[in-house]
Amino acid sequence: MRALRHWWDDTAGGLPATFWYLWAGLLINRAGAFAMLFLSLYLTDARGASEALAGTVVGAYGAGGAAGALLGGVLADRWGRRATLLAAHLTTAGLLVAMAFSRPLGLIAALAALAGVAHSMSSPALVAAIVDVVPAHRRSRAFNLQFWAFNLGMAAASLLAGLLAEASFTALFLVDAGATLIAAVVIGWKVPETLRRAAPAVDLGPPTGSGRTRRPGLYTALTDRTFLVFVGLTFVLAVLTLQTSTIMPLAMRSDGLGPSAYGVVVALGGALIVIGQLFVPRLIDRHRKDVVLAVSTALLALGFGVLAVADDLAVYLGAAVVWTVGSMLAAPPNAQINADLAPPQLRARYQSVFYLTFPAAAFVAPTLGGVSLQYLGDRHWLIVGGLGLLAALGHLLAGPPRERHVAALRRAAGREPTAPADRVSAG
Template identity: 65%
Template sequence: MRAEAPPTGAAEEGELVRGWLRGTVGGLPAVYWYLWAGLLINRVGGFAVLYLSLYLTAERGAGSALAGLVVGTYGIGGVAGTLAGGVLTDRWGRRATLLAAHLACSAVLVALAVSSPLPVIAGLCLLLGLTQAMPGPAFVAAITDTVPAGHRLRAFNLQFWAFNLGTAGASLLAGLLARWSYLGLFLIDAASTLVTALLIAWKVPETLGGAGRSGPATGGMRTVLADRIFLAFVGLTLLQALLSSQTNTIVPLAMHGDGLGPGAYGLVTALGGALIVLGQLFVPKVIDGRRKDRVLALSMVVMAAGFAVLTVADSLPAYLAAAAVWTVGGMLAAPPNAAINSELAPPLLRGRYQAVFYLSFPAASFVAPALGGAGLEAFGAGHWAVVAAVGMVAAALHLAAGPARERRVAEAPRPAPERPAA
């Protein structure tokens, strides 16, 4: 008996789904997916740092102030690790840097699990920040090496999605594991980091070209710091990061001032994470074929609109609406930001360029609370009008800087596609 053919409508829907999948995840090389999987595993398992301060106060007897100082060493290590990771990515290679960083990080997490003296823990926190920040430039440089230019926008969009999906998973697991055992928290984090290292060792070849392995790249960090077009782009990324940092530093204070508790802020952050996880995969279809400077300008306008809502927000629904708007702006910005960074960086300096680019985020996390707290205290709800104005200025500057970036990319020599070394 012959099986009946599916209805035309169902067949069309199936073809639409397959077409969407091809347009979203198709055409990317196998090495990219191993890098993507390693990043996701590492983020899902990277929950120990989320509970460092609670671990210090609950298990090691530190006061709140001392715990804050100890955890602060993690941030210092992160800045150093970002710079070191960028330099080593170009000197040692992408694969070697990823392996060294993950293996060292796994050892540091085991040491943290069994250490008691607070000075030792502070030193290990610094090393943890260093070893967890080092892989960032190497991951992005390897993706840029591996993925053809025409597919990088989708590749970086999927990377951003995996990062947020993994962070959401880590937050859920951390709460469960912390109730069970802080020792288990650190050891499982160490195990997931080791699994990532083994995956990279097994499946990810060195993607840096043969010329890059022969010695240091010409010019080194001096070339990066003399690149005005790139530094202008980093400056604009810093403005975006300053806006994004408001959401986890100043927004909770504003909500508290409006009589909303931690549970309400938890709903706001959960909404942002859910929107990214559910909607980020559709972003490439929306922005594909459009000029990156215009997409970034639009993203800044959307983010500014979200913060403008806070000038009149005094209830949870208003804060949720604002969060939905600024999250969409951030979702639009992530793929073109990474793509522009990969286009502007010379192949032999990709690690260093990534390191300087990534420094805009810790810089924003330091500047945003200081300026934002003072602004909220001085202007009240008017602070959000200032934040929205910064977003509009950033949008205008993206449109002004975009043509020079486009010319730079168009005039750059186009080398033959690189093949990863065996």
């Protein structure tokens, strides 16, 4: 019992109550996130849309998500984290109810795009709120738990949504809206505003051409070279990770493996994350963040590179273990670096630019990956593996100057680090 208590204190101890309410809201929201999982199936089976039209509607949701990430970052720095989270959740719930009872495909497409905007607005605000309330030396733990809650909720949603869809597609949207409302109630009841209005000034670089200093805003994040290098490396990580849901099913089909085999591979990855993610902090503590990210990206490269010679389910399962471990190791330092690079008064804006990598990768991975697989066959996976190894090298090269930049930001903000800047956690 003492060992279990020590493990729990090491894994989740020292985190403020506000974090746990944010965490609970995320878990509830993700566990009820049914509608978008089955949106394409709903459109083709229940609304009679063609596959091409269904893909267009789902794409509209993704495009809305890109806009929502930027909007959420701006609003979270202006309105506040709590206000943005409540607006995003309540708007999303209303749009889901509207989609449940809408019949014209044009209206559903418009609602899907708006739902993408509202749904993605919450991500920058949520992470900014976590950074606001969690001490720097505990953020690795907090982000690890956030990643775990997200995947635990999605695993539950994947299991329950299939059963619910067989009974009623309308129920998918209504239950999703209900879960979103419950999450909003938790946030509204227990989460205070975490944005500090009187944030210290930051150096935004040279004045504009008119001689006036540029006001802090989204432009600052979009011209921060150190931050953009990190965003670019994260984009590569996202492209690699999305191979599992975009290109791998096609490769498995060409190897004579059916949908059930693909489901087994995906389920294995989800199970590993749910069971093992809580143990990750103890593996990566006291290691440099750039080294951890280089190792995790190299594992992703190795896992996907092996698929060049995969021809049966056992190889796919073994490769899935390798790339899932890589994803698990990457989550805490990736989120922590993103938080460290953001000046306090621009925290949510930086998060919004960071979150643009995911819809961008969701477009690039299937678009270029499909062409590559069609014309290059199994050599596609060698290219993916090589791209991952280059990104791993990029992390090692970018790490030292990035940490010097983070140290300068901390000095400018008047707060010395409580733990070595180049470590994942002081634990």
